Every structure is written in C-alpha cells, then in structure tokens.
Amino acid sequence: MTEKYLYLSLIPQGLISSMLNPHEFGSYYSVGSKAHIRSQAMFFEIDPNFRSDDFPFHLIDERCVPHADGSPRRSVYLSIYQVLRQIPISALKSLYLVTEDGRTLELQQGTYEKHLDNHLRLYQEFCPVTPMVASNYEPKELVKFITDPKQPVHVPRIVFSQLEIGELADDPENGSAEDLPYPAMLHLRDILSSLKRKPEKGSRMFLKQVKHGVFYRMVKGGFYVGDQKDFAFYPFPSLEELESTHRNWWRSAQILSFQ
Amino acid sequence: MTEPLFWIAPIAAIIALVFACLFFIGMTRKDEGTELMQKIGRHIREGAMAYLRQQYRVMALVFGAFTIVFAILAYGLEVQNSWLPVTFVFGGFFSALAGYFGMQTATRASTRTTAAARNSLGEALQVSFRSGAVMGLAVVGLGLGNVTFWFMLADYLIPGEGGQRMVLITTTVLTFGMGASLQALFARVGGGIFTKAADVGADLVGKVEAGIPEDDPRNPATIADNVGDNVGDVAGMGADLFESYCGSILAACALGAAAYIHDPAMQIKAVVAPMVIAGVGILLSILGVYLVKTEEGATQKDLLKSLGRGINASAVMILIASFFVMLLLGVPNPFGLWGAVVAGLVTGLVVGHATEYYTSPSYKPTRYIASQAVGGPATTIIAGFGTGMMSTAIPVLAISIGTLMAFLCASGFDMSQMNQGLYGVSIAAVGMLSTLGITLASDAYGPIADNAGGNAEMSGLEPEVRKRTDALDSLGNTTAATGKGFAIGSAALTALALIASYIEVIRIEMIKSGQTVMDLGHGMSVETSQATLQDFMSHYQITLLNPIVLIAIFIGSMVACVFSGLTVQAVGNAAALMVEEVRRQFSDDPGILKGTSEPDYARCVEISTIGAQKEMILPSLIAASAPILTSIILGVPGVIGLLVGGLATGFMLAVFLSNSGGAWDNAKKYVEEGNHGGKNSSAHRASVIGDTVGDPFKDTAGPSLNILIKLMSIMAIIMAGVSVSFSFF
Numbered sequence: 008m009t010e011k012y013l014y015l016s017l018i019p020q021g022l023i024s025s026m027l028n029p030h031e032f033g034s035y036y037s038v039g040s041k042a043h044i045r046s047q048a049m050f051f052e053i054d055p056n057f058r059s060d061d062f063p064f065h066l067i068d069e070r071c072v073p074h075a076d077g078s079p080r081r082s083v084y085l086s087i088y089q090v091l092r093q094i095p096i097s098a099l100k101s102l103y104l105v106t107e108d109g110r111t112l113e114l115q116q117g118t119y120e121k122h123l124d125n126h127l128r129l130y131q132e133f134c135p136v137t138p139m140v141a142s143n144y145e146p147k148e149l150v151k152f153i154t155d156p157k158q159p160v161h162v163p164r165i166v167f168s169q170l171e172i173g174e175l176a177d178d179p180e181n182g183s184a185e186d187l188p189y190p191a192m193l194h195l196r197d198i199l200s201s202l203k204r205k206p207e208k209g210s211r212m213f214l215k216q217v218k219h220g221v222f223y224r225m226v227k228g229g230f231y232v233g234d235q236k237d238f239a240f241y242p243f244p245s246l247e248e249l250e251s252t253h254r255n256w257w258r259s260a261q262i263l264s265f266q
Numbered sequence: 267m268t269e270p271l272f273w274i275a276p277i278a279a280i281i282a283l284v285f286a287c288l289f290f291i292g293m294t295r296k297d298e299g300t301e302l303m304q305k306i307g308r309h310i311r312e313g314a315m316a317y318l319r320q321q322y323r324v325m326a327l328v329f330g331a332f333t334i335v336f337a338i339l340a341y342g343l344e345v346q347n348s349w350l351p352v353t354f355v356f357g358g359f360f361s362a363l364a365g366y367f368g369m370q371t372a373t374r375a376s377t378r379t380t381a382a383a384r385n386s387l388g389e390a391l392q393v394s395f396r397s398g399a400v401m402g403l404a405v406v407g408l409g410l411g412n413v414t415f416w417f418m419l420a421d422y423l424i425p426g427e428g429g430q431r432m433v434l435i436t437t438t439v440l441t442f443g444m445g446a447s448l449q450a451l452f453a454r455v456g457g458g459i460f461t462k463a464a465d466v467g468a469d470l471v472g473k474v475e476a477g478i479p480e481d482d483p484r485n486p487a488t489i490a491d492n493v494g495d496n497v498g499d500v501a502g503m504g505a506d507l508f509e510s511y512c513g514s515i516l517a518a519c520a521l522g523a524a525a526y527i528h529d530p531a532m533q534i535k536a537v538v539a540p541m542v543i544a545g546v547g548i549l550l551s552i553l554g555v556y557l558v559k560t561e562e563g564a565t566q567k568d569l570l571k572s573l574g575r576g577i578n579a580s581a582v583m584i585l586i587a588s589f590f591v592m593l594l595l596g597v598p599n600p601f602g603l604w605g606a607v608v609a610g611l612v613t614g615l616v617v618g619h620a621t622e623y624y625t626s627p628s629y630k631p632t633r634y635i636a637s638q639a640v641g642g643p644a645t646t647i648i649a650g651f652g653t654g655m656m657s658t659a660i661p662v663l664a665i666s667i668g669t670l671m672a673f674l675c676a677s678g679f680d681m682s683q684m685n686q687g688l689y690g691v692s693i694a695a696v697g698m699l700s701t702l703g704i705t706l707a708s709d710a711y712g713p714i715a716d717n718a719g720g721n722a723e724m725s726g727l728e729p730e731v732r733k734r735t736d737a738l739d740s741l742g743n744t745t746a747a748t749g750k751g752f753a754i755g756s757a758a759l760t761a762l763a764l765i766a767s768y769i770e771v772i773r774i775e776m777i778k779s780g781q782t783v784m785d786l787g788h789g790m791s792v793e794t795s796q797a798t799l800q801d802f803m804s805h806y807q808i809t810l811l812n813p814i815v816l817i818a819i820f821i822g823s824m825v826a827c828v829f830s831g832l833t834v835q836a837v838g839n840a841a842a843l844m845v846e847e848v849r850r851q852f853s854d855d856p857g858i859l860k861g862t863s864e865p866d867y868a869r870c871v872e873i874s875t876i877g878a879q880k881e882m883i884l885p886s887l888i889a890a891s892a893p894i895l896t897s898i899i900l901g902v903p904g905v906i907g908l909l910v911g912g913l914a915t916g917f918m919l920a921v922f923l924s925n926s927g928g929a930w931d932n933a934k935k936y937v938e939e940g941n942h943g944g945k946n947s948s949a950h951r952a953s954v955i956g957d958t959v960g961d962p963f964k965d966t967a968g969p970s971l972n973i974l975i976k977l978m979s980i981m982a983i984i985m986a987g988v989s990v991s992f993s994f995f
Binding site: 247258 | 473478482484726728859942943946950
C-alpha cells in the first residue's frame with residue numbers, strides 16, 4: 008500500500024494529506040504540478056498516527072487515493088485556518104523549508120540551549136502571524152511571552168526564527184549594519200535602541216509584514232515552535248554544511264526575489 | 267630577403283604555432299573528469315561548434331559577395347589592388363581559423379580544468395592558462411605568419427626597384443587586414459550579441475521568473491550562457507586582437523616604407539622592424555607563459571601575482587630585447603624608435619590598469635556605485651553612467667600622451683617630420699601588441715575558468731573543488747576587465763596607424779590612375795610619388811575649415827553612436843527570443859524545473875545564434891557602408907573626417923560602455939559580498955538591475971566599437987582607389 012503523509016503548511020496554514028514524500032510535496036507545493044508558479048513554502052510533517060476530533064481524518068482514506076491513471080494524489084486539504092493551534096507540538100516531526108523553485112530542506116528537532124545574555128534580538132514570525140519583531144527575550148522567553156493568555160495580544164502557538172543583526176545586537180545606535188538586508192534600517196535602529204533603553208519593554212514590532220519571504224541567509228540558530236507548555240527547536244545548518252551538504256537548496260534559497 | 271633579422275618573424279610565428287599545438291595536446295591528455303562533467307562539457311562544445319558553423323555559413327555568403335565586388339573593382343574597373351580579392355579571403359580565413367582553434371581548446375579545457383581542480387589549484391591554473399595560451403599563440407602565430415608570408419610573396423612577385431616599390435609592397439600587403447577586419451565584425455558583434463542574449467535571457471527567466479540559481483542545469487539557457495562566454499571572450503576577443511595585431515604591423519610596415527622612401531637601405535629596415543619586434547614578442551610571450559604557476563592554498567592575490575609575473579616579465583623582456591633589435595637592425599634613430607615601443611607598452615599597461623581601477627570592487631569608483639544602490643535602481647544607473655564617463659579620462663590621456671611621445675621620439679622631436687613621427691605611432695601600436703601572445707592567453711583563460719566553475723556547479727562537485735574554480739573564475743573576471751581595456755587601447759592606436767597609412771594608399775592609387783602630378787594650389791604642384799603628407803593635406807584641403815571635413819567628423823561620430831545603439835538594442839531583441847524559448851520549455855515540460863527531465867539546451871543555442879546573426883545585419887551594414895559611401899560622396903577629405911570622428915567618438919564610447927558595464931557588474935558583486943545590506947537587500951536588487959543594464963554595454967556594444975573604428979579605417983583604405991577615381995568632391 009502506498010504511504011500517506013500528513014503535512015501542516017505554515018504559509019498559508021493548512022492540514023494536508025498527500026501521497027507524495029516531503030521532498031516531492033515541497034516541490035509540488037512550491038511550483039505546482041506544471042511548474043507554472045513559484046513561492047516559498049514551509050511545512051511540518053505530522054505524525055501519521057496523530058488523530059483528533061478537530062479534523063476530518065476520514066477524508067484521508069476516502070480521498071487521498073491514487074488518480075485513475077495510477078499517479079499519486081498530491082494533496083487533500085483536511086483543514087485551513089487556525090490549524091497550528093490545534094496540532095500539539097508532540098505531533099510535529101521534521102520541519103521542511105522550500106525555496107521558490109521547489110527545493111526542499113529538512114530540519115530535524117534538536118536540543119535547545121538557552122542563551123541568557125543581554126543581546127538584543129530580531130525575530131521573523133511565520134505562523135499564525137507574520138511580523139518581524141525586535142526583542143530582549145531569548146527564543147524560549149519570547150514563546151512564553153507571546154503565547155501568554157494573560158497578555159492582551161497573544162497567540163496560542165507560534166513558529167518563528169531568530170535573525171542575525173550583527174553589531175546592532177549590542178550597539179543599535181552606532182553598530183555597523185553593512186551586511187543587513189532588512190528594509191527600514193533606521194526604524195530598526197530606533198526600535199532596538201528603545202528596547203535597550205527600556206529593557207522592561209520586552210518586545211516591539213519592527214515590521215507588520217515581511218514582503219521578501221524568509222531571509223534564510225540571516226537565520227541565526229534555527230526555527231522555533233512553542234506554546235505555554237511545549238517548545239521545539241529546529242537547528243538550521245551551519246554555513247559550511249549548507250555550502251557542502253545542502254548546496255543546491257542553499258543556492259536556490261539565496262536567489263533574489265523580484266516578485 | 268636582404269635583412270637577416272627579418273627571419274626572426276616567420277620563425278617565431280612557426281614556433282608559436284608549435285607551442286600552441288603542444289599546449290593543446292598537453293591539455294587533451296589531462297583527465298576529463300566524471301561522466302557528468304564530460305557530458306556538460308560536450309553540451310557546451312557542441313553548442314559552441316553549432317554557433318561557429320552557423321556563423322561560418324553566413325560568413326561564407328558575405329565573403330563570397332564581397333570577393334565578387336572586390337574582383338569587379340580590381341579586375342574590371344581596375345580601381346582596386348589586384349591582390350585584394352585573394353588576401354581578403356585569406357585574412358578572413360585565418361582569423362576564423364584562430365577563433366576555431368581557440369574555441370576547440372577552450373571548450374575542451376574547461377572540463378579538464380574542473381577535473382584538475384579536484385587535485386590542486388596550481389594544476390587547474392596551469393591547465394586553464396596554457397589552454398588560453400593556445401588561443402594567444404594561435405592568433406600571433408597565424409597573424410605574423412600571414413603578414414610575413416604575404417610580405418615575402420609580394421616582395422617576390424612585385425617588380426621594380428627603389429623606394430616606391432616597397433611602398434607598393436607594403437600597401438599591397440595591407441589589404442590582408444580587410445578580411446581579418448570583416449571576420450572580426452562577425453566574431454565580435456555577432457558573438458557579443460549571442461553571449462549577452464544568452465546571459466540576459468538565462469537570467470531573466472531563470473533567476474527572476476523561475477527563481478533558479480545561475481549555472482543550474484534545469485535552466486535551458488544555461489549551456490547557451492556558457493557557450494556565450496567562449497563565443498564572446500575567446501572567438502570574439504581573438505578575432506578583435508588578430509585584426510589589431512595584423513593591422514598594427516601592416517600599418518607600421520606601410521608607414522615605415524613611406525617614411526624612408528628616399529633611402530631604400532633604411533627603408534627595408536624600417537619595414538622589417540615591426541615584424542621583428544612582433545617575432546621577439548612571441549618568443550618572450552612563450553617564456554612568460556611558463557612563469558605562470560602557483561602553489562596550493564594560493565590566495566586571490568597570489569593568483570593575480572602569478573599571472574602578472576608572466577605578463578610583466580614578458581613586457582620587461584620585450585622592452586630590453588626591442589632595444590637590441592633596433593640597434594642590431596641599424597634602423598635610423600634607434601633610440602627614438604625604441605622610445606616609441608616603450609610608449610606603446612606603457613600606454614597598454616596604463617589603459618589596462620585604468621580599466622581595472624574603474625571596474626574592480628577593490629577601488630573607489632565601483633564602491634561608489636555600490637553605495638548608490640542603497641538609493642535604488644535610478645541612482646545606481648546614474649552613478650554607473652557618471653563613473654563610466656569619467657573613466658574615459660585616463661585611457662584617453664594615456665593614448666594621447668603615448669601617441670605624442672611615440673611621434674616625438676620617432677621624429678627626433680621635430681614636428682615637421684610627419685612621416686617618421688607617424689611611423690613611430692604605428693611602432694607604438696606594435697609595441698603595445700607585442701605581448702599579445704600572453705595577454706590574449708590571460709583573456710582566453712577567463713571563459714575557461716568561468717566554464718570550469720559552471721561545470722563544477724552543475725556536476726555538484728565537493729566544496730573544495732568549487733572553491734578552487736571560484737578562485738580561478740574570480741581571477742578571470744579581473745583579466746577580462748583589463749583585457750577589454752587592452753583591446754580598446756590597441757584598437758585605438760591601430761586605427762590611428764591605419765588612418766595614417768591611408769594617405770600612402772591614396773598615393774599609390776593616384777599614381778595608378780595616372781595622377782602623377784599633384785596640384786597644391788596657388789599654381790604650385792608636386793610629383794605624387796614625392797609628395798609629403800603636408801602636400802596631400804594641401805591637395806585635398808584636409809583642414810578643419812573645410813566643411814566637408816567637418817561634416818564627415820560629425821557623421822563619423824554619429825556612426826559610432828548609432829552603431830552602439832543598434833548593438834545594445836540587438837541584445838534586447840535577441841534576449842527576448844531566448845526568454846520566450848525558455849518560458850516555452852518550462853511550460854511544455856514541468857519536469858524540467860523539477861529536475862526530472864533534461865531541457866533542450868541545443869534549441870536555446872540555436873535561438874541565440876540565429877538571433878545574433880539576424881541582429882548584427884543592420885549595425886554591420888552601417889559599419890561597412892559608411893566609409894564606402896563617404897569615399898564615393900565626400901572623397902578623401904570626407905574619409906579622413908569620418909575616420910577621425912569615428913575614432914574619437916568610438917574610442918570614448920567603447921571605454922565608457924565597457925567600464926560602466928564592468929563597474930555595474932562588480933558593484934553588484936561588492937554588494938553580494940555583504941556590503942550595503944548584502945544579498946536580498948534593496949541595494950542588491952538595485953545593483954542587479956544596474957548589472958543587467960550594463961551587460962550589453964560591456965560585452966556587446968563596447969567591444970564591438972573596437973571593430974567599428976578599425977573596420978572603417980581598413981574599409982577606407984580598401985576603397986581608396988574608388989575615392990581617387992570616382993568621388994564627387
């Protein structure tokens with residue numbers, strides 16, 4: 008019997024059953040079956056044994072079957088909208104990052120080591136909201152803060168990554184920002200400066216929406232998913248590893264988007 | 267041949283060809299790498315050969331038509347040198363042959379360079395550089411070999427005695443340049459359009475639309491892009507410099523014969539000197555090739571130093587050797603003529619380094635453009651234009667000072683000695699090009715290293731190998747920039763020498779048509795065979811107050827501008843065809859982008875080839891017809907004006923276009939290194955747009971102008987008989 012997979016898409020949110028393996032699904036999901044579109048994608052593979060009353064899992068057996076010509080069913084949507092909040096972190100397997108031309112990189116869960124320091128940080132959130140946030144919190148603290156139901160603004164669960172800000176992490180006013188690709192650099196400096204002056208502020212939104220997709224070359228550490236109870240860390244490969252082991256993905260990931 | 271040192275020239279030409287063969291055989295014996303590497307190499311080689319086949323088909327038609335016209339003019343109307351129909355075909359054939367050897371070598375060498383890079387950087391450098399030397403040595407060997415062959419044949423067949431005979435011999439041999447010039451037009455203009463149509467087409471659909479990286483085998487245009495590197499920088503550059511090399515030697519011989527027309531003993535020495543200097547240059551260039559080597563772990567600086575060691579050592583050795591050549595030959599004013607050689611060599615170095623200064627990311631101008639990218643595409647374009655325009659200053663001043671110094675040295679600092687002075691200018695051009703064997707090796711090395719990098723990328727070789735090929739590629743970018751400067755500088759000096767020799771051809775044609783006495787006005791006259799250059803100026807009223815001269819200067823400038831505009835637009839048109847084809851392939855076969863099926867690479871090569879051949883028709887017609895029509899309508903003063911206007915504007919435009927394009931390209935690379943926001947930033951986007959705008963500037967329009975300024979001069983020389991016999995004015 009052909010294997011069936013369950014994927015949680017983050018951009019946009021959706022729970023999808025597919026007969027394609029993660030790499031094939033990434034390619035399909037990014038460029039379509041006829042390769043007439045292009046888009047970045049990010050999804051988790053979900054434990055195939057995961058079941059909950061929140062989703063119509065019976066559709067997997069009913070609809071996720073080969074086409075009449077024998078070709079595998081590429082996608083059966085089980086749900087869209089507010090999917091992340093309904094899937095526990097324990098059900099998440101690998102995270103897959105897909106470039107605009109359909110190359111897929113698998114990230115496996117790793118051990119998170121907390122770095123308590125006074126550096127300023129920048130985060131790019133991917134799901135369920137997509138702003139860029141400057142913060143004094145380290146990743147785990149940020150998860151606690153942003154998923155705290157006592158806060159007036161909160162989300163039930165969040166996926167994000169930390170981005171490199173170079174010298175601005177310590178000296179937002181005068182630090183060199185030569186190699187930083189972010190728009191509105193003066194605004195970023197202002198926000199980081201205010202966080203430095205008032206550490207109690209915790210976090211401040213830098214950009215409401217990021218138009219340029221994921222800044223892969225700036226990812227620092229890796230990707231995080233968490234809520235009030237659970238937390239998972241997906242370490243991003245080192246530059247050396249990207250250059251050697253994941254060369255094709257890495258080259259595609261750095262392509263400049265004019266869209 | 268009464269001058270024994272002459273034999274250095276043909277012997278050196280043969281030695282050059284022997285070493286070219288040895289380097290070629292040595293390269294073919296190297297490991298070709300894995301099956302995939304060989305397959306990629308095969309695709310590029312087949313594409314390059316398909317391009318050449320198509321180009322040669324069109325060339326055969328055009329050469330056939332021209333030969334018929336020249337035959338009618340020579341044997342029917344008798345207003346043309348009777349050797350022209352034959353020398354014309356040979357000139358074209360040998361220039362094409364040099365390009366063919368170069369392409370065969372380069373397309374074989376890139377795979378072997380990649381394979382060698384798996385072992386060491388030094389080995390890869392040796393394979394790629396010595397393969398580049400095949401092109402360099404083939405060009406100088408075939409060029410000097412032909413010049414000496416035709417000279418010996420003309421010396422044997424043309425009867426008579428005295429100084430006038432040698433003028434006739436040298437101006438007859440000058441016709442060899444016409445074929446080389448027309449072939450260069452095809453190789454440079456057609457090649458330039460091909461390479462950028464493929465490059466821009468590949469980038470627009472590949473990177474911008476489909477989001478796939480450069481040199482990705484899924485891009486149908488990627489092979490055409492790699493083929494284009496060879497077509498432009500091997501065949502195109504080779505034909506361009508073959509023309510300059512032959513043109514400068516031929517013009518120097520003709521001017522030498524004219525300068526010492528009254529002293530046959532000195533005349534033969536003056537005629538032989540440029541050929542001997544070129545011969546010595548070949549031998550020392552070969553020596554220089556052996557000095558280019560490096561060790562494992564070499565930095566970019568070490569690689570550049572290694573290449574510089576070969577080129578600079580050759581230049582210094584030529585400087586010393588040419589001094590002794592002058593003394594041994596016993597030419598009149600040996601120190602002065604040696605000074606002219608020095609002026610040429612130094613001018614070449616200054617122009618090359620100025621190009622590097624304005625286009626390298628290590629210096630201020632390119633970094634300034636990169637800094638302007640922060641403001642967006644518009645400021646990037648403005649900065650590039652400004653920098654390109656300012657970059658004309660050093661090369662123009664260098665050529666001006668070099669020309670003046672060569673003139674003064676050769677004329678004994680006596681401005682009235684026009685013939686000797688102009689001979690010195692042509693000797694300067696020969697001096698500049700005397701290192702061509704090795705400088706062209708470093709140019710042809712560029713696309714080999716570039717293709718080697720592409721092959722390593724497409725073959726998915728390990729990072730260490732890619733690091734080595736990247737280092738070689740980066741070095742190739744630097745040599746390509748300086749090579750372009752060298753080609754432009756030598757083209758300007760060669761064109762200047764050709765313009766000077768134009769008057770000598772007019773003299774011969776006047777005598778041939780029975781105008782043995784020249785009216786100088788005010789009731790004065792002089793025998794045409796004895797007339798000085800000033801007499802010709804008086805007879806034809808070649809002064810700035812003559813409206814015909816002024817009009818023609820304007821027309822010459824206009825031709826250069828229109829020609830550039832057409833070649834730039836040609837890239838856009840040919841690239842559009844490529845874009846359409848790549849889109850079609852992606853659309854028809856989704857498996858291409860998914861990597862499950864192979865694109866039709868050959869179709870993209872074919873599209874670009876046809877596009878290039880079609881698009882080069884109009885600029886070529888303008889380049890060829892402007893001197894013909896001017897010869898017929900405006901006569902000799904008009905031709906002089908046309909050539910001066912074309913040279914002044916063409917040289918300026920060539921420097922501007924090449925340097926602005928190079929600077930935009932490297933400004934993008936500077937941003938990609940992590941400056942001004944690095945990759946993915948808005949500055950990066952702006953710099954990519956600047957680079958795309960600059961692509962047809964630096965690799966099509968700029969280099970094509972080298973050909974225009976030389977082709978117009980040689981065409982004017984060829985049409986001298988028509989001008990003398992039929993012109994309206």
